[in-house]
Amino acid sequence: MTTHLDDDLSVGGVGTEPSPTRPRATPAIDLLEGRRLLRRLPGDGPDRPFEAFTLTPVGATIGAEITGVDLSATLTPAVREEIHRALLEWKVLFFPDQDMTSAAQRSFGLLWGELETNPMLEQGDDASIVRFAKGGDAPQTFENIWHVDTSFRPEPAMGAVLRMITTPPSGGDTLWADMAAAYDNLSDEVRARIDGAHAVHDMVPGFARFLDPDRLDRLQDRFPPVTHPVVRTHPETGRRTLFVNSSFTTRIVGMERTESDALLRHLYAQAHVPEYQVRHRWVEGTVAFWDNRATQHYAVGDYHPHPRVAERVAIAGDRPF
Secondary structure: OOEEEOOOOOOOOOOOOOOOOOOOOEEEEOOOOOOOOOOOOOOOOOOOOOOOOEEEEOOOOOOEEEEOOOOOOOOOHHHHHHHHHHHHHHOEEEEOOOOOOHHHHHHHHHOOOOEOOOOOOOEOOOOOEEEEEEOOOOOOOOOOOOEOOOOOOOOOOOEEEEEEEEOOOOOOOEEEEEHHHHHHOOOHHHHHHHOOOEEEEOOHHHHOOOOOHHHHHHHHHHOOOEEEEOEEEOOOOOOEEEOOOOOOEEEEOOOOHHHHHHHHHHHHHHHHOHHHEEEEOOOOOOEEEEEOOOEEEEEOOOOOOOOEEEEEEEEOOOOOO
């Protein structure tokens, strides 16, 4: 089954042939049954074993659990390098049973570079620590949308480390999507339309829902819209990854609005494909470390009124190319 998207269709909807008066639809949209290309590594070489810990895959191309390493301890350069290699290969890593403080989490993040601060979100004990305290009388969650952290910055976050403190009795999972796999499975026609294209990323759509107008205006001055490639090249693996997200990407530069909207809806829909995803059921004390250059994520908001508390540090990145 092949479907088409145009300006009248919702994400993943089944379309009809466009009329001559409608904007050009995305041809041969890639929401197809059958086998998908699932490449975890950029090359065809064999997996290299890990010596410093035990790694257990969770998904086909994305997600692995690591045991046998204490993240609160001082890590040797060799252990740090093996964790980094695992991150590049698996995109998101899960470390269960970690007895970690906020200070230790911050120190771990600093092994990968300078930490971001995010004035839009509640802070923990340090300006670089974001605290997500949801449920009960806490503010409603707004993370239940597929997004890339801080893609509205000129240099979006390289990665993030999330430490789970309190879990609800059920629900509150997080999903990650492998955006290299999403790109690999686009049709040649769609790739031809987006390779070399740029899109606008704006903080307003993601944060206007829960910031008062005066604060939003001040933050707009600090974080004006930026443009990034629709398809970015991962600076370490060389993989081509789809780099638009429904939280912050607003339009494709140089396209008519209706055509841009239709194409973006299609590109956003790729994160919804289960073959590209891993879903994590949280346990208190688990730490997740993900590559923000290669993934999108979605925090499921199905646990109200029970509490869910986590802290995150984000590692500063570089300008996408």
